[in-house]
Amino acid sequence: MTGPFAWFKWEALFAEWTVFGEGALMTLAASMLALALSLALGVMFGVMSTSHWKIAKAISRIYVEFIQNTPLVIQIFFYYHGLPHLGLSLPVFSIGVLGVGVYHGAYISEVVRAGIQSIPKGQREAAYSQGLNYVETMKYIILPQAKRIVLPPLANQAVSLVKNTSVLAMIAGGDLMYRADSWSSQNLYYGPAYVTTGILYLMLCLPLASLARNLEKKAEVHA
Amino acid sequence: MIKDLFKAENLMFLMQGLAVTLTIAVATILLSIMIGTILGIARHSRNKALSRMSGVYIESVRNVPMLLFILAVRFMTPLNAVVSGIVAMTIFTSAVIAEIVRAGLNSIGQGQWEAAKSQGLNHVTTLVHIVLPQALRNITPALVSQFITVVKDTSFVWAVGTEELTGRAIILMGKHNNPVQVFTLFGLVAAIYFIPNYVLSHMAHWRQRKILH
Numbered sequence: 001m002t003g004p005f006a007w008f009k010w011e012a013l014f015a016e017w018t019v020f021g022e023g024a025l026m027t028l029a030a031s032m033l034a035l036a037l038s039l040a041l042g043v044m045f046g047v048m049s050t051s052h053w054k055i056a057k058a059i060s061r062i063y064v065e066f067i068q069n070t071p072l073v074i075q076i077f078f079y080y081h082g083l084p085h086l087g088l089s090l091p092v093f094s095i096g097v098l099g100v101g102v103y104h105g106a107y108i109s110e111v112v113r114a115g116i117q118s119i120p121k122g123q124r125e126a127a128y129s130q131g132l133n134y135v136e137t138m139k140y141i142i143l144p145q146a147k148r149i150v151l152p153p154l155a156n157q158a159v160s161l162v163k164n165t166s167v168l169a170m171i172a173g174g175d176l177m178y179r180a181d182s183w184s185s186q187n188l189y190y191g192p193a194y195v196t197t198g199i200l201y202l203m204l205c206l207p208l209a210s211l212a213r214n215l216e217k218k219a220e221v222h223a
Numbered sequence: 224m225i226k227d228l229f230k231a232e233n234l235m236f237l238m239q240g241l242a243v244t245l246t247i248a249v250a251t252i253l254l255s256i257m258i259g260t261i262l263g264i265a266r267h268s269r270n271k272a273l274s275r276m277s278g279v280y281i282e283s284v285r286n287v288p289m290l291l292f293i294l295a296v297r298f299m300t301p302l303n304a305v306v307s308g309i310v311a312m313t314i315f316t317s318a319v320i321a322e323i324v325r326a327g328l329n330s331i332g333q334g335q336w337e338a339a340k341s342q343g344l345n346h347v348t349t350l351v352h353i354v355l356p357q358a359l360r361n362i363t364p365a366l367v368s369q370f371i372t373v374v375k376d377t378s379f380v381w382a383v384g385t386e387e388l389t390g391r392a393i394i395l396m397g398k399h400n401n402p403v404q405v406f407t408l409f410g411l412v413a414a415i416y417f418i419p420n421y422v423l424s425h426m427a428h429w430r431q432r433k434i435l436h
Contacts, residue, residue, distance in 0.1 A: 068420075069371070069424060070417055073378035074389055081393070085402035085406070170379075177291065181382075191299070205286035
């Protein structure tokens with residue numbers, strides 16, 4: 001039997017399954033690090049965008065607008081082709097983590113901002129009247145309440161983030177998509193390579209997607 | 224140095240890339256609205272088999288990177304570069320739009336259906352004239368953000384060598400590779416994406432505020 005999904009092509013894939021296994025692990029590692037970075041940036045810029053300090057607000061706005069309105073691919077190429085001209089040559093894996101983390105950080109910042117703004121002003125005023133300062137108010141009063149509203153869109157961002165780590169394939173980043181692309185362009189066994197890659201991505205993303213759905217249902221019940 | 228970069232030939236080269244970007248983006252958006260709406264209605268329907276089938280499509284496509292479809296369609300079909308980009312992006316984007324449409328349909332209360340039925344309207348008439356127009360108003364902001372994502376994500380087709388805007392900028396950087404030229408090119412291309420996306424995203428926010436108040 002021949003054709004795009006011929007059995008001998010699957011056999012070739014199973015014989016070299018570690019190519020895909022290693023790729024999936026690299027995608028997982030890049031996703032986790034990028035998620036940590038994007039959460040840190042997202043909370044920081046999200047809080048800044050709700051502050052009364054005009055400069056902090058402006059910086060946060062510029063970050064969000066610039067990152068959200070330009071392609072991730074351009075941003076990745078900027079780190080890859082642009083930064084070396086400033087004497088900064090980063091390894092491709094770090095570029096992936098940095099690029100995807102900064103990109104989704106802007107989206108998470110908007111999620112965090114919306115969450116904070118959904119908390120009635122009275123909460124903040126009550127906290128101040130009890131002698132809490134700005135940081136304490138955020139940490140103990142506002143952010144814990146905002147969490148419930150923020151969690152469902154955050155889980156959806158995590159799904160997008162995992163998928164977007166595939167941009168690493170465009171700079172030979174060694175992730176799952178890159179391994180699938182390079183393995184199949186050598187032997188032309190595209191069918192099994194893409195099906196396997198799709199299943200591996202589903203294994204990474206579906207649990208997060210169903211988590212997002214459950215969180216949404218929970219938030220609806222509370223609302 | 225800058226003059227060298229901004230010659231007519233290079234600008235023409237970039238603009239042709241922009242034309243490819245816009246062709247793929249506009250075709251993808253139009254096709255995905257049509258297919259996504261049908262899929263979203265199917266997902267929302269009371270016919271279990273229909274709902275489950277579209278659900279499987281939506282969930283399995285949405286949870287896989289779009290780049291996988293770009294590679295698969297480019298290398299496994301005889302379609303040309305631009306058409307294969309449109310097909311791949313439409314496969315992915317219609318699943319995303321279907322999910323938005325489904326959420327929009329869910330947002331319309333059962334009372335609307337019942338009221339229309341009591342007035343003697345049948346299912347299809349109710350859907351087309353009563354429910355969809357209201358759902359569309361609710362989902363406009365989500366749709367517009369998705370359109371912006373489509374415009375940005377056309378740059379992924381450069382992965383298979385299709386020379387859209389991003390790809391052509393990278394090609395020019397190979398010829399004009401001193402720092403000033405490289406950063407100018409990045410700035411120029413970022414601005415070309417930024418301006419229409421910024422305007423679109425603020426129109427979406429403006430609409431959202433209008434709906435909320």
